Amino acid sequence: MSPNLTLISLISLALTGMINPALADDATIALHGNDRGTPACMSCHGAHGEGMPANGFPRLAGQNADYLQAQLVALTNGQRFNAMMTPIAKTLNADERATVARYYAGLGSPAGINAAVPETNSVGARLAIQGRWPQGLPACIQCHGAMGVGVGSTFPALAGQSSIYIENQLRAWQQGTRAPGPLGLMKVIASKLSATDIHDVATYFSALPTSTVSTRNQP
Numbered sequence: 265m266s267p268n269l270t271l272i273s274l275i276s277l278a279l280t281g282m283i284n285p286a287l288a289d290d291a292t293i294a295l296h297g298n299d300r301g302t303p304a305c306m307s308c309h310g311a312h313g314e315g316m317p318a319n320g321f322p323r324l325a326g327q328n329a330d331y332l333q334a335q336l337v338a339l340t341n342g343q344r345f346n347a348m349m350t351p352i353a354k355t356l357n358a359d360e361r362a363t364v365a366r367y368y369a370g371l372g373s374p375a376g377i378n379a380a381v382p383e384t385n386s387v388g389a390r391l392a393i394q395g396r397w398p399q400g401l402p403a404c405i406q407c408h409g410a411m412g413v414g415v416g417s418t419f420p421a422l423a424g425q426s427s428i429y430i431e432n433q434l435r436a437w438q439q440g441t442r443a444p445g446p447l448g449l450m451k452v453i454a455s456k457l458s459a460t461d462i463h464d465v466a467t468y469f470s471a472l473p474t475s476t477v478s479t480r481n482q483p
């Protein structure tokens with residue numbers, strides 16, 4: 265082989281190896297777990313991070329990486345508690361938390377959950393889009409973005425999220441099992457919602473299409 269050809273084949277070998285080596289590594293825990301007792305995340309969060317709505321297992325795909333990482337930390341240090349997820353979060357070290365968060369953010373939002381936009385005159389839709397100002401309740405979309413797509417690393421996407429999961433989180437803030445989070449915003453908001461409000465607003469967001477949802481590239 266001429267020196268030039270060798271060089272070219274070396275370069276192409278290097279490039280082949282570099283076709284997203286990060287993604288392959290990043291996928292390991294999500295798909296297989298690790299040898300220290302961490303189960304494969306996909307067994308509950310779905311093969312593509314789409315979640316298992318009927319079980320209240322949230323979708324992770326397309327959520328912002330910093331947000332996901334912060335939640336794993338909160339689940340580890342007790343700021344947030346869930347009987348299923350807390351023991352799992354505790355098996356991950358800091359590097360693994362960062363890697364798995366990057367992996368799920370990088371998947372982008374699962375396309376095609378919910379084709380049509382739900383009707384906008386239900387109680388849930390009005391709470392989401394207009395809020396309830398006499399009660400000092402801002403519209404959910406003011407923070408969570410139009411159509412619940414999520415904004416940056418602070419405001420997670422809600423569109424197409426499991427309604428059971430959304431309800432569980434709102435109740436967790438009411439009951440104090442999830443830390444108030446940035447500026448205590450969600451604790452205050454949840455405290456103003458009735459059981460019916462929670463059900464209706466969760467139903468609305470879970471029915472929103474996900475095709476445009478992605479916070480992964482936002483700061």
Ligand code: HEC
Pocket residue numbers: 293294302303304305306307308309320321322324327332333335336345346348349352356364420429432433
């Ligand atoms: C046995 C089922 C199960 C497995 C396996 C599992 N999870 Fe979870 N996960 C849950 C449940 C249930 C919740 C919701 C907790 C709650 O309601 O507060 C959750 C919530 C989360 C959240 C919070 C999402 C948000 O929007 O705030 C993150 C992040 C997460 N899991 C990451 C992971 C990672 C990473 C793995 C793999 C290492 C994993 N999970 C494996 C059940 C599971």
Ligand code: HEC
Pocket residue numbers: 322391392402403404405406407408418419420421422429430431433434443444445446449450453465466
């Ligand atoms: C003033 C800003 C603001 C408004 C308005 C707001 N939120 Fe939030 N929401 C947040 C922040 C910040 C977080 C992240 C909390 C954390 O980091 O723990 C959040 C998180 C959530 C989560 C958790 C999602 C997950 O993946 O774990 C749910 C569910 C939620 N909000 C529902 C709502 C609903 C429903 C409304 C309207 C009734 C609403 N929010 C209005 C700021 C807001």
